[in-house]
Amino acid sequence: MVPYSNVTAALDAVRNGSAEKVLVPIENSVEGVVSRTLDELALGSPLVVVAETTLPVSFSLMVLPGFAGKEITKIATHPHAESQCRSYVAKNYPHAEIIEMSSTAAAAKGLLNGNYDAAIASEIAAKNYDLKILDTNIGDNNGAVTRFVVAQKPGAMPEQTGNDRTSLVAFIGIDHAGALLEILTEFAKQDVNLTFIQSRPTGLELGHYHFIIDAQGHIADPKVAAAVEGVRNICEDIRFLGSYPRVGKSN
Numbered sequence: 001m002v003p004y005s006n007v008t009a010a011l012d013a014v015r016n017g018s019a020e021k022v023l024v025p026i027e028n029s030v031e032g033v034v035s036r037t038l039d040e041l042a043l044g045s046p047l048v049v050v051a052e053t054t055l056p057v058s059f060s061l062m063v064l065p066g067f068a069g070k071e072i073t074k075i076a077t078h079p080h081a082e083s084q085c086r087s088y089v090a091k092n093y094p095h096a097e098i099i100e101m102s103s104t105a106a107a108a109k110g111l112l113n114g115n116y117d118a119a120i121a122s123e124i125a126a127k128n129y130d131l132k133i134l135d136t137n138i139g140d141n142n143g144a145v146t147r148f149v150v151a152q153k154p155g156a157m158p159e160q161t162g163n164d165r166t167s168l169v170a171f172i173g174i175d176h177a178g179a180l181l182e183i184l185t186e187f188a189k190q191d192v193n194l195t196f197i198q199s200r201p202t203g204l205e206l207g208h209y210h211f212i213i214d215a216q217g218h219i220a221d222p223k224v225a226a227a228v229e230g231v232r233n234i235c236e237d238i239r240f241l242g243s244y245p246r247v248g249k250s251n
Contacts, residue, residue, distance in 0.1 A: 074116035186230035
């Protein structure tokens with residue numbers, strides 16, 4: 001296991017051969033999608049997803065051991081963590097400045113440099129960097145979970161399990177009325193259920209978008225394969241992101 005400071009660095013480690021696989025967050029039950037992960041998978045050098053998992057999310061407020069009892073004016077954390085702890089921060093530290101970091105672990109480690117007073121991160125981060133926890137479970141939603149995916153360079157694909165997910169990116173031409181409906185229709189015609197869909201700009205110019213889509217089933221399933229081929233025929237381009245075992249019960 002090798003830690004990296006952010007999603008891009010972790011994915012690039014697989015691309016340049018420094019790591020075989022990468023585990024990155026893609027979706028949170030409270031905050032929604034992790035845009036950097038979606039954009040990297042859609043637009044960066046090709047990688048494919050081979051597995052997924054969900055992990056519970058909990059946050060703690062931590063400081064350096066000798067800081068307890070002092071005024072907290074600056075709190076560092078990742079933007080997703082900050083958004084999930086807004087009520088706690090607003091209630092207890094309404095005037096504190098929030099410092100955005102590349103990850104909660106980086107925020108915890110950064111306390112050692114003395115650039116801010118406290119960090120919001122996981123309890124394990126406090127243990128790793130010998131920090132003092134002031135408060136635990138400070139998230140606004142104690143039932144929050146994050147979905148992570150395992151990605152690697154294109155190669156062998158996981159076998160069908162009967163409870164799979166197929167992910168792809170559909171690049172439309174210039175935006176036009178009914179563009180999304182055209183894509184959805186291809187899946188509806190094959191009676192393939194979609195479990196996730198998100199639009200993202202390509203970054204080229206206004207009006208250029210792509211859709212990240214998760215469909216229930218494996219690309220080896222005839223109906224899924226037909227739906228994906230239908231999308232390929234109506235879109236400017238598509239990128240296959242993989243078929244892999246789906247977390248949770250089969251519907």
